[in-house]
Amino acid sequence: MARILVSLGGNALGVDFDELVETVGVIAEPIVGLLRDGHEVVVCHGNGPQVGMIKTDIDLGKAGLHEGRVMPLSECVAMSQSYIGYHLQNAIENQLHKQGVEGKVVATVVSRCLVDADDPGFANPTKPIGAFFDKATADAMTAEGKTMIEDSGRGYREVVASPHPIEILEKDAVRELVSAGHVVIAGGGGGIPVVTKNGWTKAIDAVIDKDRTSILLAADTGCDALAILTGVEKVAINFNKPNQRDLDQITLAECEQYIGEGQFPAGSMLPKIEAAMDFVKSGTNRRTLITSLDKMVEGLQGKTGTWVVA
Template identity: 45%
Template sequence: MSKIVIALGGNALQANPKDTSANSQLNTAKDTAKYLVDLVEEGHDIIIAHGNGPQVGQIVSTYESSSKNVIMPFPECGAMSQGYIGYHLQQAIKIELMKRNINKDVVTLITEVVVDENDENFNNPSKPIGSFFTNEEAKKISDEKGYVFKEDAGRGWRRVVASPLPIRIVEESSIKTLVEAGHIVITVGGGGIPVIEKDGYLKGVDAVIDKDFASEKLAEILDADKLLILTAVEKVYINYGKLEEKSLDKVTVELMNKYMEEGHFAPGSMLPKVRAAIKFAASKEHRETVITSLNKVKEGLKGVTGTSISL
């Protein structure tokens, strides 16, 4: 059986984007847990990472709507979302384990991830978060707090943050200990809380780490056999939406790099997943990344469907 790092996409946490209630998310987590526990039942060791886009946006907006002058620091919002989502996944997975008489602990670890303060992405913040402001309101907050705002499709001004690459997972030793003890670990939620190293200490920074890159880093650290990236589609496509559209089944790293260089994958959508997938598959012999949908997770691992990338 395999050690598998699973990167959960947003649809695995919030099936109905119009219903952002806690109860709706918990119900979605319960559905997601069935697919995850299927893998546990087959004997696999799973480690779970997840995104947090909608949830962290709700947290930021809640603080902003309480007072236009109150902006919650983004690292703290990321930590809140890790606990919030982790609680729902813990509860849902534990319920499913109990139904199948599987005795395993499920643990959420609030996780910090080191980034480089000189990462070029800090020069061009592009990830919008939180509420919309008027130009005057945005300028006032920017002058007071130093935050960057950008106009968003004529709807108003939103705060934007950078998306730096992960360098190191701070709690990696604890994660390894929990995994080796046989626990199901939920970690690097939302890509992890971004921190920089300053004078020997860690300091949180306003940024969003891509959860697929953080998951790839986690998979390397744990010497996982497979990185499983779950998204809304069953397979990766080239020439997507065109007459010559073609799904990808088993693909080498070399060929996937070629497709990426040809511009087949959309930035902000499939491209980060493909980049993370290639990086893990190329990192060591016999490592494999599978990109597929949540409801096809077992078939994807068996090579029946999904896109499999390896050396």
């Protein structure tokens, strides 16, 4: 029996509500399959497209009502944790019933994550959120004060500050639920970013990369394996180029080489690779799988995906 942290990519989950329901229904089946086989599962998910949708829709609505204050990112992260979490709960519970697995409670823990107010990420926005835009639209958004980047040949997206997570404040509660045998969804969207000063906690405007938070969550809950699920079946070098090459396995040394070559974009694949490396380094015989949502089982069986190994 193993304790596995399943890290779901926000892009792979989909933005539209019907698409999200369909996607979590797909991933719930193999998650419950792991439970049926005796494994324990902790779930963390991204929220890049979803938090961007929430913020854009609310800000546009406020503008239409001539209410000037925009919605803080921290509030949007909290909203995305809740609605993605309950959809995952529904889907996993439905599969538990379908597959005849009893005695499991599925719970979403709204999670805050401590960051440093002086983190250099605040001066260098890198985390993509929201939809993809063409160049003309991106230029117009830049003129409005937003920071836009071209994202791996797929279009332009807004990027925001992405400070490094220090601690999940609800880690003790999450650990107790997992130790009791329950399925826990935590650290959604990397956690709601907060800072502390003189014992006082308050939110700060940012989006934390959930892959980095996944490492904290895996350590806090004593996970044996990490599966980072994203929108692609395998990690590739020379992505979206004629000489693209998909990778079955990458060693830590090869990861360092490819990072040095700039193969992995800072706002998308690079945090996944870095998280995978950190997990491999965190204990003996630990490996990290990076693959797509629908290939998790085959990936854990060694049939597809990219494994990051020592």
